C-alpha cells in the first residue's frame with residue numbers, strides 16, 4: 001500500500017492501525033469532503049499516501065478538493081488525541097499534500113540557547129527550525145504576555161544581539177528602570193530613557209529619534225524610497241518596554257493645557273508610520289496589547305506580533321486574529337518562554353524564545 005517503505009509484520013499492523021485511526025479522527029473532527037451518491041451522502045477524509053514510522057511518525061496526506069493545509073492545522077487539536085499524539089505538526093507539501101508529524105510530547109519543553117549567526121535569533125519552532133530575521137528585514141514588532149511569561153527574557157536576547165552590531169543602535173523607553181543599566185556609557189546611551197523619576201525624559205528621547213528620522217527622510221536621494229543602512233546610518237531600534245505603564249504615568253500627569261501622553265502616542269505613531277523607510281524599527285512591549293495602548297493603526301504597522309502566555313483567548317486574538325481557537329485557548333497555559341508568532345506570509349506558529357539566562361547573563365552579554 002505504501003510503496004516507499006517496507007514495514008515488518010509489526011510495522012504493517014501499526015500502519016493499518018494508524019490509517020484506521022486517521023479516518024475515524026478526521027470523521028470525528030469533520031475534516032471530510034461530503035459527496036452525494038445514489039445511496040446517500042458519502043464522506044471522504046484526506047487520504048494517507050505515505051507513512052514513515054517514528055518517532056516521530058510522519059504521515060503524508062493528500063487533501064480532498066476544497067481543503068486547505070490550514071484546515072488540517074485548525075483541526076489538529078481535535079485529531080491529535082485520536083492518533084495517540086500530543087499534537088500534530090502540519091506542513092504543506094506543494095498545493096495538495098501536507099506532511100503531518102505525530103508529536104509524542106511538546107517539542108518546545110526544553111530551553112533553547114541563544115545562537116550566534118547573521119540574522120537575529122528570535123526563537124525555535126515546533127519542527128526545530130530556528131526563526132531568524134536579518135535586522136534590516138525586521139518589521140516593527142509588538143510583543144505581549146502576562147507577567148512572568150518571558151517578555152523581558154526575549155527582550156534581553158534581542159538587546160544582546162543588537163548591542164554589539166555596528167549596523168544597529170538601540171534607543172527607547174524603559175519605565176521599569178533596569179533594562180538600560182548594562183548599556184550605560186555605551187554608544188547607545190544617548191537615546192535611552194529609564195525609570196519614572198523624570199517622565200519627561202521619555203518624550204525627549206522619542207522626540208530626538210523622530211527628529212533623526214526626519215533628517216534621514218529629508219536626506220533621501222530623489223531616486224530612493226528607503227535609506228541605505230550603513231555604519232554611518234545604522235538601524236535604529238526603538239524598544240518601548242512596558243509601554244502601557246509609561247502611558248499610564250503620562251496620562252495621570254495630564255492637565256488642561258498639557259497632555260504628555262498624547263504627545264508620546266503621536267511620536268510613536270510617527271515612528272511606526274514613517275520609520276521603516278528611514279531605518280527605524282519600533283518594538284512595543286506590553287502585558288496586553290489592548291486598544292487603548294496599541295490602537296488599530298499601531299497594530300497594523302507592527303507586522304511581527306509575538307504573544308507569550310495570555311490571560312484568555314480574546315487577548316491572543318488582539319494580535320493573532322484568525323488563530324485557531326484551540327491554539328489560542330491552549331496558549332493561556334503556555335510555559336514561560338513559549339510564544340505565538342505571526343508575521344507576513346506565515347501561519348501563526350508556536351515558538352520557544354531563546355534563553356540567554358537571567359539578568360546577570362544579559363548584563364554580561366551586553367557589556368562584553
Ligand SMILES: Nc1ncnc2c1ncn2[C@@H]1O[C@H](COP(=O)(O)OP(=O)(O)O)[C@@H](O)[C@H]1O
Pocket residue numbers: 111112145146147148149150151152153154308336337338352353354355358
Ligand atoms: N525563553 C525562556 N526559556 C526558559 N525560561 C524562560 C524563558 N523566558 C522566561 N523564562 C523564565 O520565566 C521567568 C520570567 O520571565 P520574564 O521574561 O521576566 O517575564 P516577563 O518579562 O514577561 O514578566 C524568567 O525568570 C525565566 O525563569
Ligand SMILES: [Mg+2]
Pocket residue numbers: 148151152153
Ligand atoms: Mg518583564
